[in-house]
Amino acid sequence: MEKIRETTEKLISGERLEKAEFAALIRANSPQLREKLAAAADEKRRTFYGSSVYIRGLIEFTNCCKNNCLYCGIRRSQVCAERYRLSEEDILACCDAGHELGFRTFVLQGGEDPYFTPERIEDLVRAIKTAHPDCAVTLSVGEQPREVYALWKAAGADRYLLRHETADKAHYEKLHPSEMSFENRMRCLHDLKSLGYQVGCGMMIGSPFQTPETLAEDLCFIQSFRPQMVGMGPFIPAAGTPFEKERAGTLEETLLLLSLVRLILPEVLLPATTALGTIDPLGREKGILAGANVVMPNLSPVSVRKKYALYDSKICTGDEAAECLRCLAARMHRIGFEIVTDRGDSKLVN
Numbered sequence: 504m505e506k507i508r509e510t511t512e513k514l515i516s517g518e519r520l521e522k523a524e525f526a527a528l529i530r531a532n533s534p535q536l537r538e539k540l541a542a543a544a545d546e547k548r549r550t551f552y553g554s555s556v557y558i559r560g561l562i563e564f565t566n567c568c569k570n571n572c573l574y575c576g577i578r579r580s581q582v583c584a585e586r587y588r589l590s591e592e593d594i595l596a597c598c599d600a601g602h603e604l605g606f607r608t609f610v611l612q613g614g615e616d617p618y619f620t621p622e623r624i625e626d627l628v629r630a631i632k633t634a635h636p637d638c639a640v641t642l643s644v645g646e647q648p649r650e651v652y653a654l655w656k657a658a659g660a661d662r663y664l665l666r667h668e669t670a671d672k673a674h675y676e677k678l679h680p681s682e683m684s685f686e687n688r689m690r691c692l693h694d695l696k697s698l699g700y701q702v703g704c705g706m707m708i709g710s711p712f713q714t715p716e717t718l719a720e721d722l723c724f725i726q727s728f729r730p731q732m733v734g735m736g737p738f739i740p741a742a743g744t745p746f747e748k749e750r751a752g753t754l755e756e757t758l759l760l761l762s763l764v765r766l767i768l769p770e771v772l773l774p775a776t777t778a779l780g781t782i783d784p785l786g787r788e789k790g791i792l793a794g795a796n797v798v799m800p801n802l803s804p805v806s807v808r809k810k811y812a813l814y815d816s817k818i819c820t821g822d823e824a825a826e827c828l829r830c831l832a833a834r835m836h837r838i839g840f841e842i843v844t845d846r847g848d849s850k851l852v853n
């Protein structure tokens with residue numbers, strides 16, 4: 504108990520922790536510990552970002568994917584997935600509507616879809632930046648060669664989200680088929696950073712085979728890699744995948760991890776994810792109170808929302824973007840935060 508108290512104080516005062524110390528905090532995970540860490544995380548976040556919550560307009564532009572990640576509801580072998588692709592016009596229309604609503608960041612996320620060649624995505628990025636030069640463009644389209652990341656950066660892309668999924672190689676290999684490699688995932692993240700992107704890594708909480716030690720390894724990686732963003736939400740099983748019968752990650756563990764990451768990197772941009780809102784009706788509010796400062800409402804056309812089914816029972820698949828934003832703004836207001844019209848760039852430099 505005394506040791507946990509000391510470790511907590513060490514983390515709050517900004518000292519680096521060892522893997523064993525992170526693992527001990529993760530194992531301890533009591534309501535008192537979560538409360539203490541959340542209060543400290545809230546205070547740190549307020550010194551950099553006040554009570555502002557940044558919004559990112561998420562455009563899920565294709566659910567076609569050549570990969571076969573074992574946890575993912577749109578993996579290649581998912582025969583029941585109804586595949587779709589948005590056209591460039593559709594995507595630009597989503598951005599126009601989003602801009603009107605106050606979004607200043609657009610996140611283009613999709614499977615690794617060979618139809619969207621590097622040149623097609625390059626054109627898309629240029630078109631969005633030309634139409635909305637006051638906005639940031641975030642890409643989240645998986646593992647690519649360094650030259651492709653460089654091409655998109657030159658076209659104007661500002662940020663890239665690529666969750667590392669787990670920093671433990673053996674664990675990575677249990678979540679992915681043998682044609683994917685831990686080394687390539689890490690190579691991608693380092694390339695993105697050295698090319699000057701604001702980079703987001705992250706992991707699912709409660710993924711199959713995860714342990715306090717693998718999570719502690721994730722935290723050590725985050726501590727040394729210093730990403731500008733960290734995307735973390737609970738793992739939620741998806742019907743039809745090899746992990747369909749596995750247990751979902753818990754609210755409590757996700758909240759603990761959000762507070763820990765905020766304390767490790769006080770300036771980090773940290774979303775309260777849709778997955779967190781899926782496992783608990785007030786999940787996103789609780790995520791913000793634990794230290795998160797970003798929400799990512801969906802800007803994709805309602806007609807395709809249900810088809811981007813990474814996991815079961817995903818929320819917000821029926822509402823128009825304007826309605827989602829109104830709902831989230833009210834939710835944030837009720838807990839004393841406000842959604843702002845701002846690019847919300849990271850204060851962490853590469």
Ligand code: SAM
Nearest residue numbers: 574575613614615643644645666738739813814
């Ligand atoms: N293809 C891109 C990539 O691999 O980074 C972006 C799309 S991928 C679906 C985005 C993220 O969704 C993954 O990094 C993973 O962490 C998350 N995800 C996939 N399946 C999930 C599940 N069953 N539960 C929770 N999150 C999941």
Ligand code: FES
Nearest residue numbers: 568572575578614
């Ligand atoms: Fe490609 Fe999930 S396996 S997006």
